[in-house]
Amino acid sequence: MDYISLSFFDLALAALLMLINGGLSIGLGLGLERTLLVNSLRMTVQLMLIGFVLKFIFVQTNPLWTFGLALIMILLAGREILARQSYRLKGHQAYGLGTGTLLMVGFFCTLFAIGLLVQPDPWYSPRYVLPILGMVLGNTMTGIGLGMETLTTSIKSERGVIEGRLSLGEPRFVALKGHIRKAMKNGMMPIINAMAASGVISLPGMMTGQIISGVDPVDATKYQLMIMFLIAGGTALGTTMGVLGMGFLLTDERHRLRLDRLKTDET
Amino acid sequence: MIKIEKLENEIFGPVDLTLESGQGLVVRGASGSGKTRFMRGVADLDETRGEVIVDEMARSEMSAFEWRRLVRFVPADSHWWYERVGEHFERSDGLIMDMEQLGLKPAQLNQPVSELSTGEKQRLAFLRAIADKPKVLLLDEPTSALDEHSTKGVEALIEAEMARGCSVLIASHSDVQAERFGPACLTFRAGAAEVETLLLSGELQKGGAENGGVV
Numbered sequence: 001m002d003y004i005s006l007s008f009f010d011l012a013l014a015a016l017l018m019l020i021n022g023g024l025s026i027g028l029g030l031g032l033e034r035t036l037l038v039n040s041l042r043m044t045v046q047l048m049l050i051g052f053v054l055k056f057i058f059v060q061t062n063p064l065w066t067f068g069l070a071l072i073m074i075l076l077a078g079r080e081i082l083a084r085q086s087y088r089l090k091g092h093q094a095y096g097l098g099t100g101t102l103l104m105v106g107f108f109c110t111l112f113a114i115g116l117l118v119q120p121d122p123w124y125s126p127r128y129v130l131p132i133l134g135m136v137l138g139n140t141m142t143g144i145g146l147g148m149e150t151l152t153t154s155i156k157s158e159r160g161v162i163e164g165r166l167s168l169g170e171p172r173f174v175a176l177k178g179h180i181r182k183a184m185k186n187g188m189m190p191i192i193n194a195m196a197a198s199g200v201i202s203l204p205g206m207m208t209g210q211i212i213s214g215v216d217p218v219d220a221t222k223y224q225l226m227i228m229f230l231i232a233g234g235t236a237l238g239t240t241m242g243v244l245g246m247g248f249l250l251t252d253e254r255h256r257l258r259l260d261r262l263k264t265d266e267t
Numbered sequence: 268m269i270k271i272e273k274l275e276n277e278i279f280g281p282v283d284l285t286l287e288s289g290q291g292l293v294v295r296g297a298s299g300s301g302k303t304r305f306m307r308g309v310a311d312l313d314e315t316r317g318e319v320i321v322d323e324m325a326r327s328e329m330s331a332f333e334w335r336r337l338v339r340f341v342p343a344d345s346h347w348w349y350e351r352v353g354e355h356f357e358r359s360d361g362l363i364m365d366m367e368q369l370g371l372k373p374a375q376l377n378q379p380v381s382e383l384s385t386g387e388k389q390r391l392a393f394l395r396a397i398a399d400k401p402k403v404l405l406l407d408e409p410t411s412a413l414d415e416h417s418t419k420g421v422e423a424l425i426e427a428e429m430a431r432g433c434s435v436l437i438a439s440h441s442d443v444q445a446e447r448f449g450p451a452c453l454t455f456r457a458g459a460a461e462v463e464t465l466l467l468s469g470e471l472q473k474g475g476a477e478n479g480g481v482v
Contacts (some may be wrong), residue, residue: 163312164346168396169336178348254311255331 003213015040054130063124070110070133074102077137081145081242087152087262089249094263097245101144102137105238109136109230117226135206135227136234139191143235144242147187151246152262154179162257172251180247187239191232198228269338269403269434271309274317278304279458281317286434288322288402291425291448294438296455302438303342305455306405309436310340321402339401343408345392347380355395365394369420385412393421397428404428404435410444422447 018040025032057065078099088094110133114120120128155162158179165175173180198204206227210220252258268288275281279301286292294302308315311331319326321337349355353376356362363373369390375383383391389412396404406425410418422444429435437448445452454463464472 160342160344160346161348164342165348166312166332167310167335167340167342169332169339169399171330171332253331254314255335256312256314 015044054126057126057130060126063122066124066126066129069126069130070106073130073134073137074106075099077102077106077141080141081148084145085149085152087156089246090261090263093249093261097249098144098148098242101238101241101245102141104241105140105144105234106133106137108237109133109140109234113226113230131206132227132230136230139231140234140238142190143187143239146190147183147239147243148246150186151179151183151243152250154182155250155257156259156262159257159259166255166257172255172257173247175255176247176251180243183243183246184239187243188235191235195228195232198224204228268322270320272318272320274305274308274315274319276304276308276313276315278313279308279455279460280305280315282453282460284453284460284462286403286436288432288434289429291429291435291437293445293448293452294436294455295440295445295452300455301458301460302455303407305460306340306407306436306438309403309405310335310338312340336399337401338403338405339396340405341393341396341407341409343389343411345388347388350379352376352378352380352383352391355391356398359398362394362398365397365424366391368424369394370417386414386417389413390417390421393424397424397433400431400433402433404433406435407438408440409437410439410441418444 018036021036022033024030025036053069057069060066078095081098081102082088082095085094089097110129113132114123114129118128118132155176162175162179166172204224204227207220207224210223211217215223250258250261269284269286271282271284273281273283282305284292294305296302304313307313309319311326311334319338324337326334326338347355356376358376366373366375371387371390375387375391380388389409393406393409404425409425410421413421425435425437425448435448436453437444439445450464452463454461461473
């Protein structure tokens with residue numbers, strides 16, 4: 001494929017644009033200089049690193065390398081979900097719920113795409129598996145985190161209402177129905193909105209990348225559509241599992257509200 | 268009949284108590300002494316050790332939501348989840364009559380909950396709690412937001428519930444209420460519970476009433 005490779009000199013030129021951010025920050029007293037510097041360095045190091053890691057893994061023939069990196073990606077995405085929660089569960093469930101959900105959704109979506117749609121040879125080809133998993137994780141993570149966050153905060157603020165309904169003899173998931181519905185809606189809204197905007201307001205990154213690297217625009221569009229459907233399905237699945245799981249953990253088998261299972265300090 | 272056996276948790280107890288059908292008992296004690304937590308515990312809203320039996324049915328052998336259809340806890344501050352009052356009720360002739368007895372207008376069922384006063388909400392929450400005729404009522408300061416007139420109305424309805432066979436526990440700071448539903452009362456002091464008798468002098472004497480079977 002014919003595409004124009006960027007030199008490190010090109011990158012350095014692009015990085016000069018960060019001077020605009022820095023200048024603004026100093027000029028307007030935003031106090032962001034340090035954060036800007038740290039975050040752009042962090043981004044550069046992370047991306048370069050993953051570039052070299054991928055390059056290394058692509059030449060390996062053993063699928064264990066692919067699975068190993070996939071697992072690390074899932075664990076890191078799980079940590080990201082946890083970091084976005086205002087109220088966390090006590091113990092290992094805090095990390096386990098989000099990560100377990102990502103594990104199932106990530107595997108399901110990636111295997112679905114690899115096994116039924118793309119069908120690369122060999123099937124575990126890292127060139128396909130890892131980018132697809134990455135895109136699925138990046139987006140479902142947002143939905144799961146947002147859904148769980150909405151549920152815990154609304155349960156915490158409406159404790160009286162929920163216990164009022166439980167007192168009248170409603171089973172726990174009936175008493176929580178409205179809260180669960182709101183949380184799932186919040187979790188799924190970003191991807192639903194992205195579907196409406198894509199192509200008109202924004203050209204999705206993956207499609208852009210494929211077009212630049214010389215792929216036929218219609219082919220690139222097809223890939224992007226597949227990914228969007230995967231992400232939408234994965235987000236729906238993951239948000240449902242994450243929200244229901246959180247509802248399950250914040251109540252018990254005697255249909256009591258168990259806010260004592262949340263850590264008390266706000267983070 | 269409700270039989271409470273060695274009910275306790277970190278906050279209160281142990282409490283042993285038997286109330287016959289149709290019997291009422293006032294639960295007394297300073298704020299923070301464990302009255303509310305005790306009632307929540309009976310309704311299984313908080314974790315407790317011990318057993319509670321209603322008409323031969325043991326709590327431990329029932330699902331918790333079925334239990335709460337028999338044993339109804341009504342908190343002092345009412346909570347509402349639909350926009351309009353009426354959505355929380357199944358309309359019936361009995362409900363309309365009870366509303367009128369409490370000085371509420373049937374048209375208020377169409378009102379948004381946010382327009383109600385605290386006292387109106389408290390009366391309506393009581394009606395909501397007795398609508399499906401539970402066997403035991405656990406009322407946490409049921410008249411705390413009410414004037415004298417409405418208080419009498421609610422007390423009359425509590426007596427009507429007792430007349431149909433409901434056992435009623437009423438947490439109250441009011442001596443008048445304690446007299447009306449006494450003379451026996453369950454007094455909490457820093458979580459420890461004791462059955463006492465309210466004397467005419469207003470003092471409390473250890474031990475239950477001779478009549479009434481409060482143990």
